[in-house]
Amino acid sequence: MPAEPTVLAEGDGQQPAEPQDPPRTAQARPAGKRSGWASLRPLVLRLHFYAGLLIAPFLLVAAATGLLYACSYQAEKIVYADELRVPVAAGKSELPLSRQVAAAREAHPEGEVSAVRPAPESGATTRVLLSGVPGVDPERTLAVFVNPYTGEVRGALEQYGATGALPLRTWIDELHRDLHLGEPGRLYSELAASWLWVIAGGGLVLWFGRRRSQRKLRGTTGRRRTLSLHGSVGVWAALGLFFLSATGLTWSAYAGQSISDLRDAIGQSTPTVTASVTPGAEPGEGSAGEHSGHGAGGGSGAPADTGSGKRGADVGLDAVLKSARGEGLSDPVEIIPPVDASSAYVVKQVQRSWPEKQDSVAVNPANGEVTDVLRFDDYPVLAKLTRWGIDAHSGSLFGVVNQIALAALALCLILLIVWGYRMWWQRGSGSSFGRPMARGAWQDVPAYVLVPLMAAIAVLGYFLPLLGIPLAAFLAVDIVLGEIAYRRGRRTYS
DSSP states (O other): OTTOTTOOOTTTTSOTTSOOOOOEEGGGOOSSOOOTHHHHHHHHHHHHHHHHHHHHHHHHHHHHHHHHHHHHHHHHHHHTHHHHBOOOOTTOOOOOHHHHHHHHHHHOOSSEEEEEEOOOSTTBOEEEEEESOTTSOTTSEEEEEEOTTTOOEEEEEEEBTTTTBOHHHHHHHHHHHHTTSOGGGHHHHHHHHHHHHHHHHHHHHHHHHSOGGGGOOTTOOHHHHHHHHHHHHHHHHHHHHHHHHHHHHHTSSHHHHHHHHHHHHTTOSOOOOOOBOOTTOOTTOOOSOOOOOOOOOOOSSSOOBOSSSOBOOOOOHHHHHHHHHHTTOOSSEEEEOOSSTTBOEEEEEOBOSSSOBOOEEEEOTTTOOEEEEEOGGGSOHHHHHHHHHHHHHHTOTTHHHHHHHHHHHHHHHHHHHHHHHHHHHHHTTTTSSOOOOOSOGGGGSOHHHHHHHHHHHHHHHHHOHHHHHHHHHHHHHHHHHHHHHHHTTOOEEO
């Protein structure tokens, strides 16, 4: 129910097509405070109305671009079929991985090998990822696609992110995430995610707070029908919208950092395999520390570049992959070459569909011995939930089913927004464009309810600044306008 600028049910007992009674003035305000739901309902209604009205444009953009992204996985397979697939060579086995990388380097000697993704299945190509390539965004790599049976280079495309997004999906992803505006653009998506659960929750509470007879769709017309459509679809979509809001916030700019800090504080951060080896140490002896990053190095059967001009022995990619297979790492995997003489190869599973494959190992380049193993089963609970949540949000966790569900949610959100604005129009009943909700609803809420509510909002606003700051600004402006209207004798209440 996100974009429900107007789940407006003030007149439960009135005919919905008729204009509502004009709001009471301060002089006509009844004495005393209402209790229970009767006191909270006008406040929830006003918050739901204005939050939906003001945030709906951001939600509409997020929903439309999210719909495009849900379809981008299948579109990518069609658009880049020549690069992604090859005819299976009858009677031929795959070439050694080192020869495949050598073929890619011969066609594209620029940059450095930052990772290799062997063909994950029969008929798929091997990806050799190059970093530092002139003309390629530093945050991306150039993926060179190699036929694993013949060594033929099928093409080269820019790749982004752990899911291996190619140009089409990358463009749609950035449109959804930041409107191609960079870091400032991320504020739009975080604003939408921060308010989505508030608007959806408010609409849910309002819907179930209505009398059963008022929820019926059959036989209704006008605003009453729009309200019933809006509420019915919103109720069915609410759980999915809560999920999109929560998972969207996990990698947002400000709220995401708060979540990351909280996970670090309680020991629930995502672990990484130890990728450091001590030169000359016996197999299994490694230094402490985390695998922080790779980008340089050979990895095609040649000795690894230590970064100091000296080269040491390197068992090569094929031996490294064999060692990883021995630890149970099945396809798809990514092999990251060592960055210097004290670093190991890192081989990690990169399957984001269910069941997820996220195990990783470190392999000593001098002798091919596994120096560290990290299993996804050993991840902390919140690290697993974060991984599953992000992958489900991005449409990769359950494959096509996941993508269809996301597309359906996006369509529901778009319809809810359209119906919400239509109700706002119908609320004016032809005499005005969407009469606003009356002020003063908060004055009817008992202090024992209002004070804890304000405290909870303050805490949430601290951790979700793009929820707290706009809410505080709205309240400040609303109070000022209310006082001005009061002084002019036109202050109104719900």
